[in-house]
Amino acid sequence: MNDRLTRVGPGTPGGGLLRRYWQPVALIEELDGPRPVRPIRALGQDFVLFRDEAGTLGLIDRACPHRGVDLAYGRLEDGGLRCPFHGWLFAADGRCLDTPAEPEGSTLCQRIRARSYPVQVRAGIVFAWLGEGEAPALPAFDCFVAPDTHTFAFKGLIECNWLQALEVGIDPAHASFLHRFFEDEDAGAAYGKQFRGASDGSDLPMTYVLREFPRPRIEVESTDYGLRLTALRRISDATTHVRVTNLYFPQAFVIPMSAEMTITQWHVPVDDTRCYWVAIFTSFAAPVDHARMRAQRLETYALPDYLPRRNRTNEYGFDPQEQASQTYTGMGHDINTHDQWAVESQGAIQDRTRENLASTDKAIAANRRLLLRAMAAVEEGRPPLLAIGEEEAARLTGPATIDGMAPTEGWEAHWRDAVARRRAQAPWAPPALTLAAE
Template structure:
């Protein structure tokens, strides 16, 4: 249980808030590249309670500017792409991707007003189908050499979806390994041939047991948590018999992402990007260590649950998440279909727009949730003392690799070494040669 004051600090993300200061020290996944229409690559973006306009100019350069024109506050998301930048339709003021004013055409000939005007611009980077932006002050930190960034476009796929609640409760479901045995329980293990692109439907590494079976039949995992240079490493350990342990290794990528296994061949790196205090997007990179990703199949599966152009979930509060009592009795634990994103969406949205954590009672399986809150509060304290947060901020960040993650069966006596060997083997076989894992 935490205090109301701590809950405010942890959840508020706007300019000037402690939580907002923390998130602005890190790269934020503000949009998918797919959201920039090739015919008119201009898109309004709201992130961390602020409004921006994202665009690509005629040379291919990306720009992210404050959305209100510095002249009279008109909406630059309706601007014209021309003459090397984005032109406001109100009076024709033109800004390039760096925020420089290139033209104030209504001013008298010889006016120097343009040289004194600058629209705030933010550093942006394209990585694995996502546009990342640095929305803070000072120099942006480096990107880590994680697999999701190292893999080529052929072996990654990016997608997103809106969640109608605060970002932290959305993130916390991803660092709660115990919930999968219940929230994502299926009573039928399904056909392994139909498992591609679906979480918990494939078999565990080194086993012919589907993950649905493991989660359903072994619902009391032992949870262990380790501190790492990028955040936290989580272990969910399920004793299958006297000789065999099921080991699920997942990771918190501080401050707002997790890295988890999808199958023996694919991992998911998923951020929770606050739109504002009361809504967020999950934005994920799926990374394949085997063959190229079937982009059409992955996209088609997800478009069955989300609608464009804003990636809104087709199920939600408006239809009780598709709840069906007969399905709950016979097919799925939730009665809300087979898409685990819908399950997670219900779980976190049902807590309210911003969860009242003063009313919760954490259990032994919530070790990672408690540990992450401590990391966030420490990061806030560091910033308030004039220091940068401790994680992912220095030059050494660029050398961080992995992180290792797996669902697999292991000999009980040597599970700690076995999972590392399994990860090394999978990464070593990848056709795109990921960087070697840092020493444990």
């Protein structure tokens, strides 16, 4: 069962499932510069992403159909990507445009084609359809419909299996420990940083809430996009902190970053033992300060491959003095480093036969059941969850997230009202939100 849940290569049950969804394979900024060509490895396969002279994006197999050499070293010219070995030229849609070493008048190129894959750009991310048949529609989620001014995209490599990387994001209890800070900062310096600002509707810093109230009551609901998670921390008889997050099946979660910004984050397998987190930050207030957000993240990630500067080779920057006085982990103040250590330390592929799930892991257990059911559906020829058309996708909005204070009696209505007010005040008019769970 562990293999079934984690293996993603061609022909595997997990790989078959993930190929039924659009995969965020690159940031569009990776094609900036004089030579817009990038090698891509996803789901255990190798591709090359490029932009031709007309600006058209292409994603094709990395091996040249002629003799299998590496097209990531190809020449961008004459309307496509030309193989340096024998000069065969391929268009963005995979058509062979030229076989210049062949005899004059040869029609060989008319019978040759590199396999190509549909791509689309949303919020600064290149999404690719790596499966067979017709691709589903993307839902009308906020991260997809907000203007580029109000979104920001980034990514980072994690050296472990995609599923254990995803599972840290649907574990509401860990934030009170893994991300615990012993001192609370000025909320004015919290821009672009998770868990550093004040709770919505309160002046209590999130660092204080998580540190002092480490026993959340967790509720998990099934929805038509995956799962909704509600973590309740009772502050007093009158007040309860409500944190609402979501599993966007099968590979993403949607969580609040601050009172005005959300994070939609995918975990995209490179292969069975590595993955990228790929995130869209969506603002419901002012336009995103792209330069500031990017500079913050480049402090901990190195280009061109978005590799974490803190990793197992330097013990994640572990400092025992910091652990004693500043942070619970002693690994700095970046949330991503904490998560990276937690999931990488489980091993390249976690041995789940040795784990003991607790009551706070109910979302993790629920998601594994969803994955197994969806794999079975694909094997039986039935559509899995979220394999939907344009009409149904247009009805899937939000999903709602919040970190906020609410009255202990009536918190259910209070957080919904708070989300509705935030959305109503957004300058880019997000679509109406449906909060009913199925």
